[in-house]
Amino acid sequence: MSDTIERPAGARPEGFGGVVLTGAEPAYDEARTVFNAMIDKRPAMIAQCESAADVVAAVKYGVAQELEIAVRGGGHSVAGAGVSEGGLVVDLRRLNSVQVDPDARIARVGGGATWADFDRACQPHGLATTGGRVSTTGVAGLTLGGGSGWMERKFGLACDNLVSVELVTADGRLLIADETKNTELFWALHGGGGNFGVATSLTFRLDELPTTTLAMLLWPAEAGPAVLRAYRDMIEAGASDNLGGGVLFLTGPPEPFVPEHLQGQRIVAAGAMYAGPEAEARDAFAPMFALDPAGELVAEMPYADLNSALDDPPGYRNYWSAEHLSSFPDAAVQLFCDRSADMVVPSPSQQITIPWGGAVLRGADEWPLPYRKAAWVVHPFGLWSDPADDARGRQWSRDLCADMKEWATGYVYLNFIGNEGQDRVIAGFGQENYERLSKVKCEFDPENVFHLNQNILPGWPDSSAG
Numbered sequence: 429m430s431d432t433i434e435r436p437a438g439a440r441p442e443g444f445g446g447v448v449l450t451g452a453e454p455a456y457d458e459a460r461t462v463f464n465a466m467i468d469k470r471p472a473m474i475a476q477c478e479s480a481a482d483v484v485a486a487v488k489y490g491v492a493q494e495l496e497i498a499v500r501g502g503g504h505s506v507a508g509a510g511v512s513e514g515g516l517v518v519d520l521r522r523l524n525s526v527q528v529d530p531d532a533r534i535a536r537v538g539g540g541a542t543w544a545d546f547d548r549a550c551q552p553h554g555l556a557t558t559g560g561r562v563s564t565t566g567v568a569g570l571t572l573g574g575g576s577g578w579m580e581r582k583f584g585l586a587c588d589n590l591v592s593v594e595l596v597t598a599d600g601r602l603l604i605a606d607e608t609k610n611t612e613l614f615w616a617l618h619g620g621g622g623n624f625g626v627a628t629s630l631t632f633r634l635d636e637l638p639t640t641t642l643a644m645l646l647w648p649a650e651a652g653p654a655v656l657r658a659y660r661d662m663i664e665a666g667a668s669d670n671l672g673g674g675v676l677f678l679t680g681p682p683e684p685f686v687p688e689h690l691q692g693q694r695i696v697a698a699g700a701m702y703a704g705p706e707a708e709a710r711d712a713f714a715p716m717f718a719l720d721p722a723g724e725l726v727a728e729m730p731y732a733d734l735n736s737a738l739d740d741p742p743g744y745r746n747y748w749s750a751e752h753l754s755s756f757p758d759a760a761v762q763l764f765c766d767r768s769a770d771m772v773v774p775s776p777s778q779q780i781t782i783p784w785g786g787a788v789l790r791g792a793d794e795w796p797l798p799y800r801k802a803a804w805v806v807h808p809f810g811l812w813s814d815p816a817d818d819a820r821g822r823q824w825s826r827d828l829c830a831d832m833k834e835w836a837t838g839y840v841y842l843n844f845i846g847n848e849g850q851d852r853v854i855a856g857f858g859q860e861n862y863e864r865l866s867k868v869k870c871e872f873d874p875e876n877v878f879h880l881n882q883n884i885l886p887g888w889p890d891s892s893a894g
């Protein structure tokens with residue numbers, strides 16, 4: 429335990445009903461640990477909230493004590509935004525209830541719920557919406573940043589399905605933002621992330637999704653260009669919006685469906701996350717089956733199982749980046765495949781390309797996320813265990829993005845990257861939307877209390893001068 433942090437003596441936010449950890453408690457170390465093992469911050473206080481009133485008390489306390497406030501949900505920010513060094517963590521993990529109204533087809537979830545909480549509660553009703561690609565990500569963190577997931581070509585981004593958000597602002601007010609109340613704030617919460625306050629609950633519209641199919645086909649890495657070209661052609665020929673997934677390079681896992689000689693080796697895989705039964709999925713994915721995969725796993729399963737089938741393991745070191753492409757010609761395919769040779773292998777590192785289009789385009793002009801117009805997303809996400817691989821893991825991600833520049837739209841999805849500077853934050857929204865978001869920021873958080881995030885500066889562009 430470090431003695432270097434000055435902790436407020438006997439501190440406890442007034443009226444706070446949750447658990448306060450200040451460093452001496454056995455639970456402190458677990459509570460400050462986030463997904464990326466590179467992050468090792470020691471907050472002065474972790475306020476584990478059990479109600480919206482606790483969040484209000486914690487935020488008021490942090491502001492009064494001038495503590496740097498971090499908001500912690502699923503802990504998946506690879507930049508470690510969910511924890512602050514020497515500051516206050518507003519920990520929402522106990523706010524994880526999910527109430528499903530199957531008749532109204534809506535679900536109301538606590539600000540600290542994960543997608544596992546969400547999917548498991550909706551599954552018995554055969555209802556769902558787009559969630560994260562793994563089940564351990566926080567619902568609020570992912571959705572407020574946009575929310576890309578396997579079902580996005582069918583249901584849109586997660587934020588497209590938001591009905592309302594209950595939010596604690598920097599001055600300790602509890603507000604509702606929806607289509608009729610605080611409408612400009614509601615607009616900003618469709619991608620603007622945690623910049624405007626702490627979401628204590630979010631309400632989502634649900635759709636029917638009685639069954640899904642997971643198909644994972646794999647080949648030796650050398651087959652990459654042929655696999656990726658076939659996949660691209662299949663999508664661009666007008667694949668069904670029921671078909672989500674992507675092509676990825678990864679280390680062959682020690683699973684029964686992976687031939688022994690490919691386990692621990694760099695391989696290429698084509699994944700179909702299909703909104704429907706297996707027979708339909710096989711039809712939709714026929715061009716990939718035709719490439720004679722070396723291994724395959726095909727199974728029909730409930731969506732809650734599909735969405736947790738590929739959960740990334742915690743405890744690894746992480747560096748992530750992304751580019752959005754307007755097209756994916758053969759030259760880009762070749763560079764994408766060549767660069768996979770630099771991945772840290774063996775490790776859970778992956779580089780994936782995801783097809784967009786379909787319902788992702790919905791709301792492209794309505795909400796502040798112009799990158800939706802991209803046809804393809806390229807996303808290197810490095811996970812490795814040895815600190816000696818840090819430089820290599822980072823460089824491979826950066827090099828892949830640099831390789832793709834010729835085809836990049838210039839916009840980027842901020843949930844897929846770490847800290848890449850203010851220009852990249854602006855590229856997450858485009859100048860016009862960023863300026864509008866900055867005005868909302870001015871109204872709800874003029875002092876930039878909530879700045880541990882992909883930060884929108886209040887009063888921009890004037891604020892950028894000084």
Ligand SMILES: Cc1cc2nc3c(=O)[nH]c(=O)nc-3n(C[C@H](O)[C@H](O)[C@H](O)COP(=O)(O)OP(=O)(O)OC[C@H]3O[C@@H](n4cnc5c(N)ncnc54)[C@H](O)[C@@H]3O)c2cc1C
Pocket residue numbers: 462463498499500501502503504505506508509510520539540559560561562564565566567568569570571572573574575576577621622623625626627628740843844880881882
């Ligand atoms: C393994 C893994 C898989 C991922 N997969 C996807 C994916 O498929 N699609 C995708 O879009 N993104 C994905 N991400 C990125 C992820 O969506 C973002 O990092 C997101 O911010 C994580 O939210 P969190 O609550 O889990 O993280 P935290 O680190 O707890 O929070 C990150 C930030 O989110 C904000 N935040 C969280 N909760 C709240 C709240 N209740 N109110 C206000 N602000 C809040 C805060 O600004 C906070 O700093 C993935 C990340 C990981 C590590």
